[in-house]
Amino acid sequence: MSCFGYQGFSNAKFGRIECHESINAFAREILLDAKAALEDGGWRVLHGIVDSIGVTPAPDVPEPERRPLDAIAAAVSEAARIELEYEDAFDWVAFCPRRDGDGGALTRYFGRRRDVAYPASGLGDAVKVRGIEARQDDTPPWIARLQAALIRTLDETHDAAAVVGTLRRWLGRVADGAVDPEALIVEQRVSKHVEQYRHETVTVAALKRATWKDCALAPGQQVRYVVVDDDATGLGRVRLAHESLSGYDGDWYRAEAIRAAESVLSPLGMDRGEIRERLSGTTAATLDSYQS
Structure with a gap:
């Protein structure tokens, strides 16, 4: 034991x-x-x-x-x-920096195993993944597949711009409403009773909606939902997985996708802000850049 x-x-x-x-x-x-x-x-x-x-x-x-x-x-x-x-032997390993400071996070990394072939889709045993979104149980399947595609692009090209290009294509699909809402389901374990939560997160909104639907969840159970309007208040922010799913909040899932991309690109020194700048085709300028 x-x-x-x-x-x-x-x-x-x-x-x-x-x-x-x-x-x-x-x-x-x-x-x-x-x-x-x-x-x-x-x-x-x-x-x-x-x-x-x-x-x-x-x-x-x-x-x-x-x-x-x-x-x-x-x-x-x-x-x-x-x-x-x-x-095992690895061709390369990327250690994600800590979100609150410099240095690598010991529990967040991914690495390409040597002489192990990729499956038709995903990462299979070709890449060892620890701590990042694709490994986390509450990550929507679409986000996990996106992150796997970004890692494969990084392995094939060793180029941050190519990774951003792959991200842009995937974000185009979610913006066009072309992603199956079933692939966007968030699944989280309930840690306490709904009235004990202090912050109005989307998960709390899902728990309140479950109570409203006469299917209240107890600690230890799983709540499954899709975010449909993060700007709404109360029960309208989400739909439970067993309800009729016809849409989703593209902006919310875009933000989650960029967060997953940051885990892949942060070992190369790129944070969420720079990823957004590259996606929009802009760059951040400083006063020093205008000095002659």
């Missing part, structure tokens, strides 16, 4: 913060020991978290002098008495 994070959860039935801290202490020491072993073997650590380490060849170590990763994994496993295995 795994209970790493649960031990520190405030509502855990059998949690204990001291146990959580001890697990973290052991994990940190094992991670540091593994980092040292990898660096001694001729590798540079790019990413490290509780259950994984990402590395790349150290630039100053010739390939014949680098120790094989499976051999290092076996040595670390024997020393730590916890099995560490070499997972």
Whole structure:
């Protein structure tokens, strides 16, 4: 049984913060020991978290002098008495920056597996995805497919402008009303009773609409809805998935699409503002740009 994070959860039935801290202490020491072993073997650590380490060849170590990763994994496993295995080789990995500051977010990244073919559509096993919208349970299917298309474009072209071009084509479809509303359904788990929510989000509007339709949802259940008019107030903002779906709020889904695109383009230094500028064909100018 795994209970790493649960031990520190405030509502855990059998949690204990001291146990959580001890697990973290052991994990940190094992991670540091593994980092040292990898660096001694001729590798540079790019990413490290509780259950994984990402590395790349150290630039100053010739390939014949680098120790094989499976051999290092076996040595670390024997020393730590916890099995560490070499997972896969990647052509590239993109780490998304944290939304609230500089540096990469340890839990948000995607990478192209080497020598793994793409399926007819989507990403399949060709790309490992963690933390971004395509991996999140509440992402509408259309947004997840869009993000997969953006990642494939990035892999094929290594060009931010090409990714924006793919995004523009997909946004054209949603603006024209050509997307099936079934593909735009948002599905979220209810965490508390509707009267306990303080902010009037679209999810709260969906919960209130469910209550109005005599199908109130309890914590732990799923609410499924389509945003039809985010500028409306009350129950008119959404339609539940089991109602007749004939339309959607194109502007709301456009914003969600740009948010998903930011996850793909942010490792290249492009934020939502710049994405919108490129979509509109404008650029942001500063006073310095007008100085002779």
